[in-house]
Amino acid sequence: MNTSMKRLLLLLCVCWTSAWAQQRPLEIHDRLAGTAAQAKLVALTLDACSGQFDDDLLAFLIRNRIAATIFATKKWLVHNPSGVAVIKAHLDLFDVEDHGENHIPAVIGAGRKVYGIRGESDVLHLRREVAEGGRAITEMIGVPPHWYRGATAEYDSQAVTEIEKMGYGIAGFSVNADAGAKLRKPAIEERLKHVKPGDVILAHMNKPASDTAEGLSAGLIQLLKMGFVFVRLDQVDLIQVP
Ligand SMILES: [Zn+2]
Known part of the structure; x- marks a missing residue:
């Protein structure tokens, strides 16, 4: 192979690698900004993707006055009127934010997929x-x-730019508490043992048959005993971390 052929091959390789890196969706990690860490603040975020309403989980949070931010899709809101009623009756505890209309990942291009x-x-x-996700929340929650x-909490860079242009902040997380509501109770408790001040905890409230409510209940009680204070995302700002 002559030198110019080698150069061409190298160039093709570099282009392909950078195109691949651009295309690869990114999971965004965030923690609470400012003095949250010193004040022992922590945020619990619960995704309501599609599926059902985990009423045990919200009943536990209401009983223990634990504030949470709920990321709901229009699909979930429409199919779970009893969940919407519970949330609306406790807007002092629950902030409802946008998880999209139909739970479609924020990656752009024909054939792109996440998980x-x-x-x-x-x-x-x-x-x-x-x-449409935002409109549904405004209309149904007020x-x-x-x-x-x-x-899926993964994004490509073009999607991030578009979402921010629409006036939204993108909410990442720093502790994945239930791995898509697939973890068993002891594993969820174990993950919550490692929560630090300033963390943003991610879990799910759309799978009542999962162990999420049991695992979170046990783990969050421990965090309360340790003096953690739960804040909602409409009360704080986030800072992106690696
Ligand atoms: Zn989701």
Whole structure:
């Protein structure tokens, strides 16, 4: 192979690698900004993707006065009127934010997928997913959302730019408490043992048959005993971390 052929091959390789890196969706990690860490503040965020209403989990939070931010899709809100009623009766505890219209990941391009879930075919579809999710919350809950979390919590850079242009902050997380509501109770408790001041905890409230309510109940009680204070995302700002 001559030198110019080698150079061409190298160039092709570099281009392919950078295109691949651009395309690869990113999981965004955030912690509470400012003095949250010193004040022992922590945020609990609960995704209501599609599926059902985990009423045991919300009943536990209400009993113990634990504030939470709920990321709901329009799909979940429409299919769970009893859940919507519980949330609306406790807007002092629960902040409801945008998780999209139909739980479609914020990656753009034909055939793009995250964890096997198909993303958006183009930017217009992404804008619709974000806007219609937000509209449903404004209409059904009565408070317009300002944070967005895409399905699967992974994004490509173009999607991040578009969502921010629409006026939303993107809400990442720092502790994945239930791995998509797939973890058993002891594993959830174990993950919550490692919570530090300033963390943003992610779990799910759409799978009542899972161990999430049991695991969170046990783990969150321990955090309360340790003096942690739960804040909602409409009360704080986030800072992105690696
Ligand atoms: Zn989700």
